[in-house]
Amino acid sequence: MTTSVDTVVREACVSVGHDPTRLMDVAREVQARLGCIPPAAVDAIHHDLHVSRAQVQSLVSFYAFFDDHPTSQITIRVCDDVVDRLAGYDRVAKAFADELGVTIGQTTADGAISLQRTACIGMSDQAPAALVGNVVVTDLSAERARQVVAELRAHRDPQRLIKKLGDGNNAHPLVKAMVRNNIRQAGPIVMSEPRRGEAIRKAAALSPAEVIRAVKTARLRGRGGAGFPTGIKWEMARAAPGARKFVVCNADEGEPGTFKDRVLLTEWPDRVFAGMTIAGYALGAREGILYLRAEYAYLRAFLEDVLARRRSDGLLGRDVMPRRGFEFDIRIQMGAGAYVCGEESALLESCEGRRGDPRNRPPFPAQRGYLGCPTVVNNVETLCCVTRILDAGSAAFSELGSRQSAGTKLLSVSGDVSRPGVYEVPFGTPIQDVLALCGGRDATALQVGGPSGRMVGPADFERTICYDDIATGGALVVFDSTRNPLEIAHAYMEFFEDESCGYCTPCRVGNVLLRKGLEKVLAGRGEPSDLEQFEQIAKVMKAASRCGLGQTSFNPVLSSLQSFRYQYETLVAEPAQGRRRGFDLDVATAEAARIRAGGTQ
Amino acid sequence: MSADPSLILDGREIPFVPGQTILQAADDAGVYIPRLCDKPGLEPFGSCRVCVVRANGRTVSSCTYPASLGMVVESETPELQAMRKVLLEMLFVEGNHFCMSCEKSGHCELQALGYRFGITAPQFEYQFPHREVDASHPDILIDHNRCILCARCVRTSRDLDGKEVFGFVGRGPHKRLAASTGSRLKDTNADVTDRAIDACPVGALLRKRVGFAVPVGQRPYDTVPIGAPEPVQEARR
Structure with missing residues (x-):
C-alpha cells in the first residue's frame, strides 16, 4: 500500500516536472488515483516536490474535492443550491440516501459509493443536478436518483449514466454530456456566429497600444461583476516592470445561479482563447492560464483539444504573429471546489499550488500576480467581448448598451421561470423585460448577480441591468410568490x-x-x-x-x-418581561442536564 | 521642513520610510493603532482587521497597506473605533475565552483590547464552539478554544525559528491551527524554547509547568493599558 502511494505521488510529481507551484495538479492526480490524499501521500508530496508539509496539508483540507481519508471509488455530489432546492433537491437527496442506505456525508458499507452535498455546480437551468465523479447528471427526480444508484451498483461507471447527449458541443465525442446549452436569446456580440482567426489577424495589424486603445474605445468593462475597465487593467499590466507576464482567464464560475461561462466554454471556446491571445499581445505576455472550476472537468478534454487544434492552425504557439515576434500559449489549470477561488488573487494562489486565501492588496495582480509577475485576470465573457471588439470594431460594440455600460450582457436565468437559460441582452434592459422573455410571470423576488448581488422586489423591476443601476455578473434567479425571501x-x-x-x-x-x-x-x-x-x-x-x-x-x-x-x-417582537426572546432555557441548560444525567460531553 | 516623506495621521504629519506600512509609520511616530495579528519582525498578515483605518477615503488594514506621500489617514474616529469594537466582540464570541481562569490573563492582548474598548459583555451571542486542547507535547500546550487564527505562531516558527511547526487546516469557521507534521504537537519538532510560543497574543499557546509564575495583578496589562503612550508606560513601570 505504502509503495503504491509513493509510486502514485512520484508519477504525479514527474508529470509536472517537479514544479512545486503545480501542487494543485499533483493533488488532483493523487486524489483521482487513490480516491483520497492520505497522510502518507502528504509526506510523499512534501519530499518529492519540496514543498512544506504544512502547505500540502493545508491545501488538502481547503478544497471540497480533496479528501484526506478514503471515501469511495465513486462520489455522488448532489447540488443543494437554492435553485436546486426549489426544483426538488430534498426529494432527490432523500432518494439517493435511502437507496444507498447512508446519509449525506457517508459512504456505503461496501465502500463503493459516497454521498455528499455540493454548492452550485453551474446547472441551475437544469436543476436538480448532481455530479457523479466528473459526470454531470441533470434534471434529476427521486425516481431518476434511484435509477442512478441501481445502475452504478451494476456497472460502477458514471459515464454510462449518460443516456441522451445534450445539444451542440455537449454531444462532441470529447464532451459527451447530457448538459443542455439552453441558449434562449443569442445577441449580436458574445453569442454571435464565430469567425475563427479573424480577430487575431486584425490585432496583428495593430500595435499593442492600438489594441488597448480599441478595447478602451469600446468602453469594455469586466463582465465578472465588478466592472473594472478592461483596457485600464491591461495598461497597468503592460506598464508594470517585468519580462514575464501572464493572462489568466477566470473560468471558476462559482457564483450560485451563474452558468453562462459554461455555455461560452462549450460553444465559443475559440472566442475565449482568441481573447486571451489578444490580451497577451496587448500587454506583452507569452503565457496564458485558463482556471477551470472542478465542476466543469467534463469540458477539459474538449478544451485541451481546442487548444491543440489552435496550435496546429498557428493560432497559438510560435506562429501566432510571426512578423510581430509574438508567441503565446495557454494551459488549463483545474480547480478543486472552492467558490473563493473566483476572487482573482485567491485564484492566483490556487494556480501557485496553495489554499485559496485571497492576497493582501496592494500589490494588485496587474503589478504582481501569478508567480509575482504582472498578471491580468479576465472573466470568460470579457475575453469573448475582446475578440468581438477586434473582429467587428469598437463602434459595433459600443453602439449597444449605454454610455457607462457598453455592449451586451449574458444573463443566466433560473428559478421560477418557464424558460431558464442564457440570454444575451443589451445593457440598459429593464428587469421586467427580462422577466417577460424568460416567463417569470409570478416573480416576487429576484436575486440579481447571485447571492453576492442583491435581492430585489417588484418595486425594482423597472430598473435596468447595467453598471450604474443594477450591476450583475450575470445570475438572475427568479422566485415566485410561494417563496419566502x-x-x-x-x-x-x-x-x-x-x-x-x-x-x-x-x-x-x-x-x-x-x-x-x-x-x-x-x-x-x-x-x-x-x-x-x-x-x-x-x-x-x-x-x-x-x-x-x-x-x-x-x-x-x-x-x-x-x-x-x-x-x-412580522416575525420579530419586543421582548416581554425583560427576557430575551432568543433565550431558550432548555437549550441553554441542555449540556448541564446531560452531565447531570451521567452522560459525557 | 524635513526631507522625509510624510503622511497625515488624524491631522498630524508623521514621517515614514518608503516601503513602510501605515502601522509601522504610526508606531515609529509613537501613535498607537490597535492590532492583534501584527507583530514587529513578522511579515504583515492582515487577518484580525482590528487595525482598520481610512486611508484617502478607503477602509484598509493599516498593517498591510503601504504608507504613501501625503496620504490622509484617519484612525481614532468614532466610526473606526466602533468597527474595531465589533471585530473584537466577534473574536470574543467566536472562541471560548474565560479570562478568569486563563493563565494569560493580564498579558493577553485580546483581553487588554477588550478593556481598552470598554467591552463588558459582547453584544453578539456566544458561539460556544467545541474545540480541542492539544496537551500531547511534554512542554507545550495548545488550547484551541482561545486561538484567534492570527498566524503569529505560524509566521514566527517559519520565519524566525526556521521550523514550520504550525499551519492552518480547514476553511471558514472550521479553519484551525494544526501541527504541520502528524496530527498533534508531539509529532512535530516544537521545542519549549521556540520563539513561536511567545508570539501568541492570547492563551492558545502556553508553556507547561510555569503557569502563574507572575501573580495576577502584577502582569503587564494589569498596570499599563495596551497602547498606552510611552510616558504612561514609564510612569507605571
Whole structure:
C-alpha cells in the first residue's frame, strides 16, 4: 500500500516536472488515483516536490474535492443550491440516501459509493443536478436518483449514466454530456456566429497600444461583476516592470445561479482563447492560464483539444504573429471546489499550488500576480467581448448598451421561470423585460448577480441591468410568490459560511452570526434589535473584510431586509418581561442536564 | 521642513520610510493603532482587521497597506473605533475565552483590547464552539478554544525559528491551527524554547509547568493599558 502511494505521488510529481507551484495538479492526480490524499501521500508530496508539509496539508483540507481519508471509488455530489432546492433537491437527496442506505456525508458499507452535498455546480437551468465523479447528471427526480444508484451498483461507471447527449458541443465525442446549452436569446456580440482567426489577424495589424486603445474605445468593462475597465487593467499590466507576464482567464464560475461561462466554454471556446491571445499581445505576455472550476472537468478534454487544434492552425504557439515576434500559449489549470477561488488573487494562489486565501492588496495582480509577475485576470465573457471588439470594431460594440455600460450582457436565468437559460441582452434592459422573455410571470423576488448581488422586489423591476443601476455578473434567479425571501437568504448565508476562506475576522465570524440570527428570526424568536444588529454586522463586513467575498456576502440578508422588511417585521417582537426572546432555557441548560444525567460531553 | 516623506495621521504629519506600512509609520511616530495579528519582525498578515483605518477615503488594514506621500489617514474616529469594537466582540464570541481562569490573563492582548474598548459583555451571542486542547507535547500546550487564527505562531516558527511547526487546516469557521507534521504537537519538532510560543497574543499557546509564575495583578496589562503612550508606560513601570 505504502509503495503504491509513493509510486502514485512520484508519477504525479514527474508529470509536472517537479514544479512545486503545480501542487494543485499533483493533488488532483493523487486524489483521482487513490480516491483520497492520505497522510502518507502528504509526506510523499512534501519530499518529492519540496514543498512544506504544512502547505500540502493545508491545501488538502481547503478544497471540497480533496479528501484526506478514503471515501469511495465513486462520489455522488448532489447540488443543494437554492435553485436546486426549489426544483426538488430534498426529494432527490432523500432518494439517493435511502437507496444507498447512508446519509449525506457517508459512504456505503461496501465502500463503493459516497454521498455528499455540493454548492452550485453551474446547472441551475437544469436543476436538480448532481455530479457523479466528473459526470454531470441533470434534471434529476427521486425516481431518476434511484435509477442512478441501481445502475452504478451494476456497472460502477458514471459515464454510462449518460443516456441522451445534450445539444451542440455537449454531444462532441470529447464532451459527451447530457448538459443542455439552453441558449434562449443569442445577441449580436458574445453569442454571435464565430469567425475563427479573424480577430487575431486584425490585432496583428495593430500595435499593442492600438489594441488597448480599441478595447478602451469600446468602453469594455469586466463582465465578472465588478466592472473594472478592461483596457485600464491591461495598461497597468503592460506598464508594470517585468519580462514575464501572464493572462489568466477566470473560468471558476462559482457564483450560485451563474452558468453562462459554461455555455461560452462549450460553444465559443475559440472566442475565449482568441481573447486571451489578444490580451497577451496587448500587454506583452507569452503565457496564458485558463482556471477551470472542478465542476466543469467534463469540458477539459474538449478544451485541451481546442487548444491543440489552435496550435496546429498557428493560432497559438510560435506562429501566432510571426512578423510581430509574438508567441503565446495557454494551459488549463483545474480547480478543486472552492467558490473563493473566483476572487482573482485567491485564484492566483490556487494556480501557485496553495489554499485559496485571497492576497493582501496592494500589490494588485496587474503589478504582481501569478508567480509575482504582472498578471491580468479576465472573466470568460470579457475575453469573448475582446475578440468581438477586434473582429467587428469598437463602434459595433459600443453602439449597444449605454454610455457607462457598453455592449451586451449574458444573463443566466433560473428559478421560477418557464424558460431558464442564457440570454444575451443589451445593457440598459429593464428587469421586467427580462422577466417577460424568460416567463417569470409570478416573480416576487429576484436575486440579481447571485447571492453576492442583491435581492430585489417588484418595486425594482423597472430598473435596468447595467453598471450604474443594477450591476450583475450575470445570475438572475427568479422566485415566485410561494417563496419566502428569508428562507432564501438563509440558504445563501449557509453557502457563504461554507465558502469563506476563514482568513479574516469579519467574514469568518460575520457570516455565521448572520446565518444564526436569521434562524432565530425565522423561528419567531427575533427582536427588532436583531435587525439593527444585522445592519451593523453588514456594515463592518463590507468595510473591514479582506476581499470581495466578505465585502458582499451579507447581501442576502441586507438586501432582503431592504426589499422585504415587512416580512422580517412580522416575525420579530419586543421582548416581554425583560427576557430575551432568543433565550431558550432548555437549550441553554441542555449540556448541564446531560452531565447531570451521567452522560459525557 | 524635513526631507522625509510624510503622511497625515488624524491631522498630524508623521514621517515614514518608503516601503513602510501605515502601522509601522504610526508606531515609529509613537501613535498607537490597535492590532492583534501584527507583530514587529513578522511579515504583515492582515487577518484580525482590528487595525482598520481610512486611508484617502478607503477602509484598509493599516498593517498591510503601504504608507504613501501625503496620504490622509484617519484612525481614532468614532466610526473606526466602533468597527474595531465589533471585530473584537466577534473574536470574543467566536472562541471560548474565560479570562478568569486563563493563565494569560493580564498579558493577553485580546483581553487588554477588550478593556481598552470598554467591552463588558459582547453584544453578539456566544458561539460556544467545541474545540480541542492539544496537551500531547511534554512542554507545550495548545488550547484551541482561545486561538484567534492570527498566524503569529505560524509566521514566527517559519520565519524566525526556521521550523514550520504550525499551519492552518480547514476553511471558514472550521479553519484551525494544526501541527504541520502528524496530527498533534508531539509529532512535530516544537521545542519549549521556540520563539513561536511567545508570539501568541492570547492563551492558545502556553508553556507547561510555569503557569502563574507572575501573580495576577502584577502582569503587564494589569498596570499599563495596551497602547498606552510611552510616558504612561514609564510612569507605571
